[in-house]
Amino acid sequence: MTSIKRRKFISFLGKASIGAIIAPPFLMSCGNTAKPIKGDRLSQNEINRLKNTVLESILPSDKDDLILAKGLKYQPIIKWGDEISDADTFGFNNDFTCFIPLDKNNPKDGLLWVNHEYIHSLYVSGFDENAYENPLDHKTLQQVDVEMYNVGGSIVRIKEENGVWQVVKNDSHNRRISAKTPIKLNWDTPIKGKTTAIGTLANCSGGITPWNTFLTCEENYDGFFGETIYDENNQSTFKPSRYCGWEKFYNHPPEHYGWVVEVNPKNGEAQKHIALGRFSHECCTLYELEDKRIVAYSGDDHNNEHLYKFIASKPSSLKEGTLYVADTVQGKWLALDWENQPKLKAKFKDQTEVLIRARESSKILGATPLNRPEDIEIDPITGHVLVSLTNNYDKKDFHGSILKVEESNGKFDALTFKASTYKAGGEENGFSCPDNLAFDFAGNLWMTSDMSGSAMNKEGKPYLPFKNNSLFVIPRFGKDAGKVIRVASAPTDAELTGPWFAPDGKTLFLSVQHPGEQTTDITKPTSTWPFDGDNIPKPAVVAITGDLIKKMNNLNLIEG
Numbered sequence: 376m377t378s379i380k381r382r383k384f385i386s387f388l389g390k391a392s393i394g395a396i397i398a399p400p401f402l403m404s405c406g407n408t409a410k411p412i413k414g415d416r417l418s419q420n421e422i423n424r425l426k427n428t429v430l431e432s433i434l435p436s437d438k439d440d441l442i443l444a445k446g447l448k449y450q451p452i453i454k455w456g457d458e459i460s461d462a463d464t465f466g467f468n469n470d471f472t473c474f475i476p477l478d479k480n481n482p483k484d485g486l487l488w489v490n491h492e493y494i495h496s497l498y499v500s501g502f503d504e505n506a507y508e509n510p511l512d513h514k515t516l517q518q519v520d521v522e523m524y525n526v527g528g529s530i531v532r533i534k535e536e537n538g539v540w541q542v543v544k545n546d547s548h549n550r551r552i553s554a555k556t557p558i559k560l561n562w563d564t565p566i567k568g569k570t571t572a573i574g575t576l577a578n579c580s581g582g583i584t585p586w587n588t589f590l591t592c593e594e595n596y597d598g599f600f601g602e603t604i605y606d607e608n609n610q611s612t613f614k615p616s617r618y619c620g621w622e623k624f625y626n627h628p629p630e631h632y633g634w635v636v637e638v639n640p641k642n643g644e645a646q647k648h649i650a651l652g653r654f655s656h657e658c659c660t661l662y663e664l665e666d667k668r669i670v671a672y673s674g675d676d677h678n679n680e681h682l683y684k685f686i687a688s689k690p691s692s693l694k695e696g697t698l699y700v701a702d703t704v705q706g707k708w709l710a711l712d713w714e715n716q717p718k719l720k721a722k723f724k725d726q727t728e729v730l731i732r733a734r735e736s737s738k739i740l741g742a743t744p745l746n747r748p749e750d751i752e753i754d755p756i757t758g759h760v761l762v763s764l765t766n767n768y769d770k771k772d773f774h775g776s777i778l779k780v781e782e783s784n785g786k787f788d789a790l791t792f793k794a795s796t797y798k799a800g801g802e803e804n805g806f807s808c809p810d811n812l813a814f815d816f817a818g819n820l821w822m823t824s825d826m827s828g829s830a831m832n833k834e835g836k837p838y839l840p841f842k843n844n845s846l847f848v849i850p851r852f853g854k855d856a857g858k859v860i861r862v863a864s865a866p867t868d869a870e871l872t873g874p875w876f877a878p879d880g881k882t883l884f885l886s887v888q889h890p891g892e893q894t895t896d897i898t899k900p901t902s903t904w905p906f907d908g909d910n911i912p913k914p915a916v917v918a919i920t921g922d923l924i925k926k927m928n929n930l931n932l933i934e935g
Contacts, residue, residue: 430850430923432805432860435842437832439867439889439902446923447862450907451539452487452884453496454535454915459531459549466491466523466551467888468497469914470809471658472873473581475587475640482878483535485550486510486640488589489916490578490873491529493598494619495889496557496913497897500812505895511620519624526576526599528591530640540882540918550643552591555597555619558636561694562649564727572647578720579676579905580658580750580811585669589638592656594676603629605735611721630731635659635673637693648693651685652711660760669693670787672760674748680734681742681781682751684708686788698730700742703778703794709740717742722867729788730841746772749825750816752812756851758785761797763809765825770819774800774807774838777822798849798859804861807841813874815836816928821874821883822847826890828868846871846885848927862923866904866912868892874915880928884921890914917927 476485554574579594667690700709746767811827846863891902891912
C-alpha cells in the first residue's frame with residue numbers, strides 16, 4: 376500500500392458507532408472514525424463561502440488566552456471539577472480525546488473519552504510542595520487519595536444541539552476510570568503475583584480499536600509509584616517516585632504501570648495489554664490488516680528511547696503476536712522474542728520479563744535511540760507512518776522533527792522499512808517540539824506542540840520566538856500545500872493536546888492542558904483561563920468550529 380488515494384481513504388473511515396464493527400481495512404489512532412461529509416451535502420452558498428475562506432497563519436502569542444485563526448471559534452465542553460454524574464467529577468490535566476457516536480446515523484450524540492495525565496498538587500489536593508525542604512515527607516493519605524482520583528480517564532456522553540456541545544449529565548455511560556480502579560492484566564502469567572492491577576495513571580495519548588473500545592496509554596508512570604531498576608548484574612533496586620510519592624501509602628508494584636489500557640465504553644471494564652510492552656507509551660495507533668490481524672505502533676516518550684510495533688498472530692487480538700522494536704538505521708524491525716533471541720534468553724528468565732523490561736530488551740538487540748518518539752499517525756494518502764520526535768536537549772535537538780517510516784511494499788506487517796525526516800522543527804518551518812498528530816478527512820495533517828513551560832517565553836532559551844504552545848495544520852493540496860500554518864495559540868503555560876474530529880467533520884475536539892502550570896503561589900496564578908470567575912486555571916476540553924474546519928475537511932474533496 377504505497378499509495379492510498381483520497382477516495383479510498385474515505386472507505387477507510389467506515390461508519391463507527393457503539394456496537395458497530397468497522398469494516399477493514401482499518402486505521403485508527405488519534406484521528407477519526409466516521410465517514411466525512413461529502414461535497415454534495417453542501418449547498419452552493421456553503422461551497423462558495425468555503426472557497427472564499429482565507430487560510431491565514433496567526434502570529435505567535437504569549438497572551439493568556441486560547442487564540443484562534445480567522446474562521447474559527449471555540450466553546451468549553453467540560454473542565455476540571457465539572458460534575459459528570461451525581462457520583463463523579465471530571466479529572467485533571469485532560470490530554471487525549473476521542474469520540475464515538477452512539478448511533479452511526481447521528482454524528483452529534485456520542486461518547487467522549489478523555490485522558491487525565493497527571494496532577495498539579497497545589498490545585499488538586501492543596502499540597503504546596505514549595506513549602507517544604509523534603510515535600511513528599513509531608514503529604515497526607517487524604518491528599519494522595521484526591522490525587523489518585525483525578526488521573527486516569529473520563530467517559531462522558533455529549534450532544535450537540537443548536538450549535539452547542541453539552542454534557543449529558545447522569546447518562547448511564549458517564550463514569551471515571553482512576554488510579555483506584557481495578558484493571559485486569561491481559562496475560563497468562565501473573566505480574567508481581569497479581570492478575571489485576573489497581574488503577575491507571577500517566578494517561579497521555581491513545582486511540583480506539585476496530586471493535587470500538589478506547590485505548591489509553593500510560594506514559595510517565597515512574598512519577599507515581601516509583602520504578603524498579605536493574606544493575607549490570609541483573610540485581611534490582613527500588614527507585615522512589617519523582618513527583619507524587621504515592622508508594623508511601625500504597626504498595627502497588629511499579630510493574631503494574633506503563634502499559635496500553637483498553638476500556639469498554641459500554642460498561643467501563645478495562646484491561647492492560649502486556650503483549651504491547653512496558654515503557655512510556657505516548658500513544659497506540661492501530662491498523663487492521665485484511666485478515667483482521669492488528670498492527671499496533673507505539674513510541675516511548677523519553678530521550679534516547681525507541682519506536683515499537685506489535686504484529687498480531689490472530690485476528691482481533693492485542694495479546695497473541697510479537698512485539699518489535701525499530702532499528703531505523705538499518706531499516707529493520709527487531710523481534711522482542713525471548714524464545715528466538717539468544718541475547719534475550721541470556722538476560723531474562725522468560726517473555727514476561729522481556730516485555731516488562733522492554734527498554735533494556737530493545738537496547739540489547741541494538742534498537743535505534745530516538746529523540747522522544749511521541750504521537751504516531753498513518754498518512755491516509757501515502758500509507759507512510761509519521762512519528763513525532765519532540766526534542767532531545769542532551770543532543771541539542773531543541774526543536775524536534777517528524778519521522779517518516781515507509782514500510783516495505785506498503786505492508787504494515789513488513790519487517791523492513793525506510794526511515795527519513797518528513798519535516799524538521801525550527802524557525803524556518805515555524806514550529807518547535809511536535810507532539811500530537813491527526814489527519815482530517817481531506818488528508819491534511821494537524822499538529823500540536825510540546826514546549827516545556829519551564830523553557831517557554833524565557834530569555835536565552837531556544838523557544839522564545841515561538842511564544843506559547845500552538846496548534847498547526849499542514850495543508851495537503853492547493854497553493855498552501857506543505858506549509859506549516861498556526862491556527863491556535865494556547866493560554867499561558869498550557870499545551871494543546873488530543874485533537875480529534877467529530878464524525879461530520881464540523882467540530883475539532885481539543886484539550887487545553889495544564890494552563891498556569893508554573894504557578895507556585897495559588898493567589899498569583901500565571902494563568903486564569905478559562906476565565907470562569909475564581910481565577911483558578913482549569914484544564915478543559917473545547918469544541919472548535921467554524922468555516923475553516925469545514926474548508927479543511929470538505930473543500931479538497933469537493934475540488935478533487
